[in-house]
Amino acid sequence: MSQVLFDNKNIEYGVRLLVACICGAIIGVERYKRSKGAGIRTHMLVALGAALFTIISKYGFEDVVRLENIQADAARVASNIVTGVSFLGAGLIFVRGDKVQGLTTAAGIWVTAAVGLTIGCGMCTTGFFCACFILVIQIIFHNGFFKGMENYSHSRVVISVENNDEILLKLKQLFQNKRITIEESHVKRHRNAVLTYTMDISMPVGILPLDVLKIMQECKEIKSIGL
Structure with a gap:
């Protein structure tokens, strides 16, 4: 056996x-x-x-x-x-x-x-x-080893702000230093003068959602953030 x-x-x-x-x-x-x-x-x-x-x-x-x-x-x-x-x-x-x-x-x-x-x-x-x-x-x-092939991750962010049409411009300026790009955005207006922005963003690998949250907290106009 x-x-x-x-x-x-x-x-x-x-x-x-x-x-x-x-x-x-x-x-x-x-x-x-x-x-x-x-x-x-x-x-x-x-x-x-x-x-x-x-x-x-x-x-x-x-x-x-x-x-x-x-x-x-x-x-x-x-x-x-x-x-x-x-x-x-x-x-x-x-x-x-x-x-x-x-x-x-x-x-x-x-x-x-x-x-x-x-x-x-x-x-x-x-x-x-x-x-x-x-x-x-x-x-x-x-890791984007090859030159010119930096790897980016994508995420969706939802924010609520008081009636302020300039918030996207302000966010773009804040994101620019971190090479974060707003690829697409949609806005929904509510009766209580609150705007809800839904944004698709791309960010270099190494940038965490927590980093994006900290950047957005610099905008006092933002009432709520969802990642």
């Missing part, structure tokens, strides 16, 4: 699963550091599950395939990994206002499954390099 459990083939499968977990952790650490919806554990489990299903698909039915008049598709189980992980990725995408968030994390989950599938097939080196490439891509493009 012990010889069956610890033969060379099963040890090789175990090594593949271990490599898949390591690659999942490599991909997930960057998402975890940025407090995204899917972190290290999620990426490790996706890579591990994809590798396990691939091993089952490729090697799990060898005894059945040897029977006469039996035909089997070795890729059938593995092919459903793509379909299955799509539902997980869809759960990470959500819409806030007119902004779509979670696309990068969902794409990371999808490609993590591909890494696990690759390792499960036995191409461990290819899967490891792919995991490293994903990590490098996430870090470089998030």
